[in-house]
Amino acid sequence: NAGVTQTPKFQVLKTGQSMTLQCAQDMNHEYMSWYRQDPGMGLRLIHYSVGAGITDQGEVPNGYNVSRSTTEDFPLRLLSAAPSQTSVYFCASTPSDRTGAFFGQGTRLTVV
Amino acid sequence: GDSVTQMEGPVTLSEEAFLTINCTYTATGYPSLFWYVQYPGEGLQLLLKATKADDKGSNKGFEATYRKETTSFHLEKGSVQVSDSAVYFCALSEDDYKLSFGAGTTVTVRA
Numbered sequence: 001n002a003g004v005t006q007t008p009k010f011q012v013l014k015t016g017q018s019m020t021l022q023c024a025q026d027m028n029h030e031y032m033s034w035y036r037q038d039p040g041m042g043l044r045l046i047h048y049s050v051g052a053g054i055t056d057q058g059e060v061p062n063g064y065n066v067s068r069s070t071t072e073d074f075p076l077r078l079l080s081a082a083p084s085q086t087s088v089y090f091c092a093s094t095p096s097d098r099t100g101a102f103f104g105q106g107t108r109l110t111v112v
Numbered sequence: 113g114d115s116v117t118q119m120e121g122p123v124t125l126s127e128e129a130f131l132t133i134n135c136t137y138t139a140t141g142y143p144s145l146f147w148y149v150q151y152p153g154e155g156l157q158l159l160l161k162a163t164k165a166d167d168k169g170s171n172k173g174f175e176a177t178y179r180k181e182t183t184s185f186h187l188e189k190g191s192v193q194v195s196d197s198a199v200y201f202c203a204l205s206e207d208d209y210k211l212s213f214g215a216g217t218t219v220t221v222r223a
Contacts, residue, residue, distance in 0.1 A: 004155070031209035033209060033210065033211075035211075035213075040215050041215060042116075042201060042213035042214050042215045042216050043156075043201070043211070043213040044213070045210055045211065045212075048209065048210055050209070058210065090155055090156065092156075092211075094208060094209040098144075098207070098208030098209065099161075099208075100146065100158035100161055100208075101156075101158065101208075101209065101211060102158075103148075103155035103156040103157070104155050105153075105154055105155045106154075106155055
């Protein structure tokens with residue numbers, strides 16, 4: 001059972017480039033979300049989804065897009081990377097019984 | 113809006129010492145409260161959870177009690193081990209899938 005899988009683990013982008021961070025879960029969880037982790041700030045919610053075809057914005061959505069075409073996948077797109085988006089990104093999924101979120105191992109993104 | 117404040121670190125302890133990490137929260141409703149742990153190079157793992165006032169969550173020797181009167185959820189462990197070295201996050205959620213996190217507390221346990 002793989003749980004929540006994020007790819008890539010590390011990425012360096014140039015300012016203005018676009019890319020997609022992949023997230024897949026094999027636990028059939030309804031809820032999925034993306035967070036960014038910055039030093040001294042904990043994790044902040046970027047976008048979340050309560051089911052296939054349904055997404056909504058979190059605390060810090062600007063510069064990011066998401067889609068949820070299947071239950072398993074929840075990719076995060078950076079449209080035009082900026083240095084302020086340098087961070088560690090975590091994807092999480094939560095079962096419908098809401099017993100607690102499962103996190104992926106993270107993607108460390110550097111924008112130069 | 114909802115927010116979480118946890119004690120700043122880093123915290124350095126000797127093995128078998130007592131650990132307390134303070135956490136207080138602000139919420140408009142009646143949130144669930146969580147402690148997550150992040151080991152080096154890994155994602156976050158749920159350590160324990162409490163869903164209502166006076167509930168006590170416990171796991172791996174760690175405990176925390178949901179105190180509504182003081183809006184607190186302090187994490188405690190009676191005797192820490194080197195393997196407990198990690199970053200600990202307090203979090204709350206009104207719906208259990210959108211989490212608001214504290215800044216995290218880095219704990220280092222020396223042999």
